[in-house]
Amino acid sequence: MQASPKLIFGYWDIRGLGQSIRYLLEYLNVPYEEIQYIYGGAPDFSKAAWFSVKHTLGFDLPNIPYIIDDGFQLTESHAIYRYLANKYQPELLGKTIQDKAAVDMFMSFVQDIRDGSSVYCYDTGDLDGLQKFGWEKFAQVAKFLTGKEGFIAGGLSIADFILFEHIEMFQYFLSQGDKGESLIALYPVLGDYHKRFANLEGIKEYLESDRCIKKYFCGKRAILNNN
Incomplete structure (x- = not known):
């Protein structure tokens, strides 16, 4: 994947672990492009959208959520929080x-x-x-x-x-x-x-925007969810 002038954020098309990172990006006013991987619906709940590309993007530890910032690739939620804070507003740490x-x-x-x-x-x-x-x-x-x-x-x-x-x-x-x-x-x-x-x-x-994902709190296969 080529470097982009905008930070790239990748995650499922749900709230899940990605929503807090979305909040942080929005608060920091970081220009970003979001790549949403479609989490399939019942009965299969396919994850093929992510798993078909997971090992092709060059990540050291392939996982989502991820960010790509001017070619720098990072996975794992807590590492992403700390990276964004360190780069844009260290006092958030x-x-x-x-x-x-x-x-x-x-x-x-x-x-x-x-x-x-x-x-x-x-x-x-x-x-x-x-x-x-x-x-x-x-x-x-x-x-x-x-x-x-x-x-x-x-x-x-x-x-x-x-x-x-x-x-x-x-x-x-x-x-x-x-x-x-x-x-x-x-x-x-x-x-x-x-x-x-x-x-x-x-x-x-x-x-208040249409970009704010309202559901799902968990993966779509969860028994309890905001369906």
């Missing part, structure tokens, strides 16, 4: 050593939320179990954010882009079923945080 540690801690914590939810979304389809898991995890997030007027590490950081998408995801899943509960209503601190992030310049415009 945290300003002090303590802030940087808090960012790393929270990124790992939110990744645990994602990994833990996958069992319910893909394997069991247990909505009650997913909701219970979500309440437990976000009670900890709400406690952590209580008393903070800004973001996770005081100032905005790459961890906030990931957390916002997970609040979006669980706000949807917790509203399903008989109870129809609202994560951001039950925890006003999360509601304030969600609103604060959604109104950031670049994010607000993206969320």
Whole structure:
């Protein structure tokens, strides 16, 4: 693949692991071209769109999401977050050593939320179990954010882009079923945080645009999803 003056971002045609990177690119106002690989529908849920080219693009560790920046090729989500922050706005990594540690801690914590939810979304389809898991995890997030007027590490950081998408995801899943509960209503601190992030310049415009992908939170084969 030839180098392009625009950064190239590649991922499935879903939200998934790519949505937080989209938020970051939009916030940083980085000109980019997105290549969306079509994730097939039922019953086959074909991944051929990606797997047919996966080993032809020259990546050291072929995977998606990926970016290609003036010929530099990079995969793995957390590496992409850090690369973009280092290049365009290093303070998004945290300003002090303590802030940087808090960012790393929270990124790992939110990744645990994602990994833990996958069992319910893909394997069991247990909505009650997913909701219970979500309440437990976000009670900890709400406690952590209580008393903070800004973001996770005081100032905005790459961890906030990931957390916002997970609040979006669980706000949807917790509203399903008989109870129809609202994560951001039950925890006003999360509601304030969600609103604060959604109104950031670049994010607000993206969320309101036709380019913002509304679904799917998980791969299309997931039992629990925003179909």
